[in-house]
Amino acid sequence: MLTQQQINFYHEHGYLRIPQLFTPEETQELSDEMDRLVEDWAFTSPGWSGPWRQAYMDPKTEKKSKLTAMHDLHLYSVAWMRAATNARLAEALSDLLGKNVELHHTTMHIKPPQTGHPFPMHQDNPFYGHQDGRFIDVLVHLDDTCHENGEIRFLDGSHKNGHLEHITQTEDGPCTPHLPTDQYHLEDTVPVPATAGDVVLFCIDTVHGSYINQTKKPRRLVRMGYRDPQNRQEYGQSLGRPGLMISGYRERKEGDELLPNR
Ligand SMILES: O=C(O)CCC(=O)C(=O)O
Numbered sequence: 449m450l451t452q453q454q455i456n457f458y459h460e461h462g463y464l465r466i467p468q469l470f471t472p473e474e475t476q477e478l479s480d481e482m483d484r485l486v487e488d489w490a491f492t493s494p495g496w497s498g499p500w501r502q503a504y505m506d507p508k509t510e511k512k513s514k515l516t517a518m519h520d521l522h523l524y525s526v527a528w529m530r531a532a533t534n535a536r537l538a539e540a541l542s543d544l545l546g547k548n549v550e551l552h553h554t555t556m557h558i559k560p561p562q563t564g565h566p567f568p569m570h571q572d573n574p575f576y577g578h579q580d581g582r583f584i585d586v587l588v589h590l591d592d593t594c595h596e597n598g599e600i601r602f603l604d605g606s607h608k609n610g611h612l613e614h615i616t617q618t619e620d621g622p623c624t625p626h627l628p629t630d631q632y633h634l635e636d637t638v639p640v641p642a643t644a645g646d647v648v649l650f651c652i653d654t655v656h657g658s659y660i661n662q663t664k665k666p667r668r669l670v671r672m673g674y675r676d677p678q679n680r681q682e683y684g685q686s687l688g689r690p691g692l693m694i695s696g697y698r699e700r701k702e703g704d705e706l707l708p709n710r
Contacts, residue, residue, distance in 0.1 A: 449536060449539035449540045449543055450464075450466075450539075450540050450543040450544070454466070454543075455543055455544060458544055458649070458651075459544075460605065461602070461604050461605055461638075462602060462604070462605055462606060462607030462608070462650055462651045462653070462654035463602045463640065463648065463649065463650035463651070463654055463656075464544075464648070464649050464650075465640055465642055465646055465647070465648045466540060466646065466647050466648075466649070467642075467643065467645075467646050468643070468645045468646060469534070469536055469537060469540070469645070469646065469647045470531070470534070470588070470645045470647075471645070472645060474531070474645075475590065475644050475645040477527050478527055478528065478531055478588065478590060478670075479590045479644070479668070481521075481525045481527040481528060482521075482528075482556065482590055482668055482670070484525075485518065485521055485524060485525060485528075485556065486516060486556075486558065489518050489524060490516050490517060490518040490556060490558070491516070491517065491518065492514050492515070492516040492517075492560065493514065493515060493517070494513065494514060494515070494565075495513065495514060495515030495517075495565045496515070496565070496567070496568070496623075496624035496626070497623045497624050498568070498615065498618060498623030498624050498626055499615075499618055499623070499629070500568035500615075500626045500629050501513070503568075503629035504566045504568060504629070504634075504660075505565075505566065505660070509563075509660070512562075512563045513563050513564075513565040513566075513660070514560050514563045514564065514565060515557065515558070515559065515560075515564065515565050516556070516557075516558035516559075516560055516666075517555065517556055517557055517558070518555070518556050519553060519554070519555050519556075519685070519686075520553060520554055520555075520686075521554045521555075521556055521670060522551075522554045522672075528554060528670070531588060531670075531672070532551055532554055532672050532692075532694070533551070533692060533694050537586065537647065537694075538694040538695040539695070540649075541584060541586075541649075541674050541694070541695065542695040542696065544584060544649075545582055545584060545674065545675070545676050546582075546676055546696075547695060547696040547697075548676055548677055548678070548693070548695065548696035548697055548698065548699065549674050549675075549676070549677075549693070549694050549695040549696060550674065550675055550676075550677040550690075550691045550692070550693055550694070550698070551672070551673075551674055551691040551692045551693075551694055552576065552583070552673040552674060552675050552681075552686060552691050553576070553671075553672070553673045553685060553686050553691075554670055554671065554672045554673075555670065555671045555672075555673075556668075556669075556670050557668075557669055557670070557671065558666050558667065558668045558669075559597065559598050559658075559660070559661035559666065559667040560661070560666055561661065561663060561664050561665055561666055562661065562662060562663070562664065563660075563661075564597075564598060564660060564661030564666065564667055565660060566598060566634075566657070566658060566659050566660045567598075567656070567657045567658045568626035568627070568629065568657055569603070569626065569627045569629075569632035569633070569634060569637075569655055569656070569657040570614060570625055570626045570627055570655065570656070570657065571606075571611065571612055571614070571627075571652065571653050571654065571655055571656075572585055572652045572673070573611045573652045573653060574614045574616065574625035574684070575625060575684050575685055576652075576673065576681060576683075576684040576685040576686065576687070577611075577681065577682045577683045577684050578652060578675060578679050578680065578681050578682065579679055579680050579681075579682065580610075580679055581607060581610065581651050581652060581653045582675060582676040582678070582679040583651070583652035583673065583674070583675040583676075583679055584649050584650070584651060584652070584673070584674050584675075585649065585650055585651075585652065585671050585672070585673050585674075586647050586648075586649045586671065586672045586673075586674065587600055587642075587647060587648045587649070587650075587669050587670070587671055588647055588669060588670045588671075588672060589642045589643065589644055589645065589646045589647065589648070589669050590644055590668040590669060590670070591644055591665065591666070591667050591668050591669070592641075592642070592643050592644055593641050593642050593667060593669075594641050595639065595641075595659065596661075596662050596663050597661045597662070597663045597665070597667040598658040598659045598660055598661045598662075598667055599639050599640060599641040599642065599658060599659075600639075600640050600642075600648055600650075600656060600658055600669075601634060601637035601638060601639050601640065601656060601657055601658055601659075602637055602638050602640060602650060602654055602655070602656045603632070603636060603637050603638075603654070603655035603656065604637075604638050606653070606654055606655040607650075607651035607652075607653040607654040608653075609653065610653055611653060612627065612653075612655070614626060614627055615627070615628060627655065632655060632657075634657050634658075634659065637655075637656070637657065652673075674694065675691075677693070677698050677699070678699070678701065688708075690707045690708075
């Protein structure tokens with residue numbers, strides 16, 4: 449599915465955009481279904497917490513800033529289940545992760561018009577900690593992205609540093625994991641604008657973030673996480689929950705028990 453050049457690009461830079469992985473018809477269906485999920489299930493909140501908010505936003509913006517989110521769309525909508533198990537995507541992921549690929553989660557991120565919050569620089573590992581970097585997050589784009597609506601941005605090659613320590617606590621208690629704002633800057637990242645139907649994928653160790661949505665339209669995308677099943681999870685989101693195999697086979701290693709069935 450991927451060319452050798454695309455495979456090399458991912459391993460060198462820690463991310464890759466695959467144009468039009470989803471057809472216009474598939475994208476339209478996913479978009480309609482996303483709107484339905486927003487209506488019925490998703491929640492809008494101030495979003496991620498922590499001192500980064502003051503570093504990224506002035507006080508007025510910070511008060512207004514919002515994120516619409518929900519986890520595991522594929523457990524609510526067959527269109528999203530089909531997206532998460534898409535055969536072209538499975539092939540692309542096995543070109544990068546190896547023949548065995550397991551779905552871990554899906555998560556919706558919508559930046560509402562004008563108030564959709566920026567994302568501070570972070571890796572995804574602190575949210576669902578795995579033993580190593582054999583985990584890929586795939587951002588399914590339902591809207592075209594650009595600087596004005598906060599396209600995804602990556603710190604080029606940062607996956608090569610492995611898991612980094614994040615800020616997870618403040619004097620007031622726990623906060624959303626993020627990297628220190630005085631050491632990691634959005635200005636140093638590479639923007640990866642994309643078109644609806646594209647996917648942008650990246651390693652669980654690639655440092656990334658995005659600017660606020662300043663436009664009058666929502667910026668909608670869904671992150672779908674995949675791993676080599678031998679890359680075991682240690683903590684965080686959906687810990688202990690087995691996922692669908694989208695490619696290959698779950699090999700049995702010494703000490704592995706049958707998956708729990710209750
Ligand atoms: O939605 C964005 O702009 C950032 C998403 C993100 O940071 C993530 O999915 O980990």
